[in-house]
Amino acid sequence: MKNNSLKKSIWVFHLNTGSCNGCDIEILDALTPYFDVERFGIKLVASPRHADLVLLTGPITLKTLPMVINALRAVPRPRYVLAIGACAVGGGIWYDSYSVIGGVKEFKKILEEHNVEIDKIVFVPGCPARPEAIIYGVALLLGLVKEKVSKEVVVID
Amino acid sequence: MTLKKLLKPFKLLSIAKKAGVVTVLYPYQKPLITPEFRGKIVIDSTKCMGCGACANACPPNALLITESNEAVILNYFVGRCIFCGRCADVCPTGAISISNEFELATTNLDNLKTILVHRHRECVNCGRPFATGRMLEYVLRKVHMAKKYINECPDCRKNRFINIVSIRKR
Numbered sequence A: 001m002k003n004n005s006l007k008k009s010i011w012v013f014h015l016n017t018g019s020c021n022g023c024d025i026e027i028l029d030a031l032t033p034y035f036d037v038e039r040f041g042i043k044l045v046a047s048p049r050h051a052d053l054v055l056l057t058g059p060i061t062l063k064t065l066p067m068v069i070n071a072l073r074a075v076p077r078p079r080y081v082l083a084i085g086a087c088a089v090g091g092g093i094w095y096d097s098y099s100v101i102g103g104v105k106e107f108k109k110i111l112e113e114h115n116v117e118i119d120k121i122v123f124v125p126g127c128p129a130r131p132e133a134i135i136y137g138v139a140l141l142l143g144l145v146k147e148k149v150s151k152e153v154v155v156i157d
Numbered sequence B: 001m002t003l004k005k006l007l008k009p010f011k012l013l014s015i016a017k018k019a020g021v022v023t024v025l026y027p028y029q030k031p032l033i034t035p036e037f038r039g040k041i042v043i044d045s046t047k048c049m050g051c052g053a054c055a056n057a058c059p060p061n062a063l064l065i066t067e068s069n070e071a072v073i074l075n076y077f078v079g080r081c082i083f084c085g086r087c088a089d090v091c092p093t094g095a096i097s098i099s100n101e102f103e104l105a106t107t108n109l110d111n112l113k114t115i116l117v118h119r120h121r122e123c124v125n126c127g128r129p130f131a132t133g134r135m136l137e138y139v140l141r142k143v144h145m146a147k148k149y150i151n152e153c154p155d156c157r158k159n160r161f162i163n164i165v166s167i168r169k170r
């Protein structure tokens, strides 16, 4: 079921969870004819019920949290999420602020409490993540490119 | 009027031909990166001494420094980095360089971590680990006369000084 949905055109829903608009502008950039993501069959839709992939930006503020949960619940399975920007990945500069959840990692626990499952999350760092980085993230989800980063541990005496 | 309507597609075609193809082929093509673009930072593990100046300057605490008895651990989490370059500005040894790497997408958050573990060097007198070897070398380069006591921990230095003074008094 999972593979089949990724073979077809994926429709995306843009979900702003309190971002500064930097990442949103970059998403719009990726949708322009210059980058033309319709090459991959990616299309922006107006309702989460039509979407395969949610483009999530922002650190998820407490104010938007209920709406974000509702929107994600409305997405049909398999659900994919692209966490775009430093905010969505790790909370960004607001990671320890009083009014935000602080990134998708903490958010996932809250989603589990509400019985909303997410099948795959792709993290796209950057502040803002440039349009190429967003396209790279989607291409990674589609299996067109390989992951480049890996964990590094160096011990120095 | 109807003739104008019929001719419209041809007019559009001529306009489109004038503009040419603007769409880039990324990811099947090299991205357009200007020299000013800042991406992920790279920490040179042969130069870093674990002083923590970068962690102090980092606005979102993407660089974190923690100290235990045995080691100083420098933790870089790219996922929170805003690519501001302040760390590269303040690093006293020039260990941090700003690369133009932005293709950092991953499905596992652990892949975004870089960890540098600096083991503490032990005091020659009491054997207590007290400072990273690189830091001691850095101090030696700046202050040559520190050679006599650089391998002792601050407590041993203090004790030695007190001993010397108390002997003089007698």
Ligand code: SF4
Binding pocket: A019, A020, A021, A022, A023, A024, A057, A058, A059, A084, A085, A086, A087, A088, A092, A126, A127, A128, A129
């Ligand atoms: S990652 Fe940076 S650009 Fe994107 S929403 Fe957060 S602060 Fe704004």
Ligand code: SF4
Binding pocket: B043, B047, B048, B049, B050, B051, B052, B053, B054, B055, B074, B090, B091, B092, B093, B094, B095, B096
């Ligand atoms: S400022 Fe430079 S030398 Fe000091 S801990 Fe950071 S990278 Fe290492």
Ligand code: SF4
Binding pocket: B041, B054, B057, B058, B059, B060, B061, B062, B063, B080, B081, B082, B083, B084, B085, B086, B087, B088
């Ligand atoms: S570039 Fe800025 S945000 Fe990133 S590690 Fe350096 S100081 Fe921190």
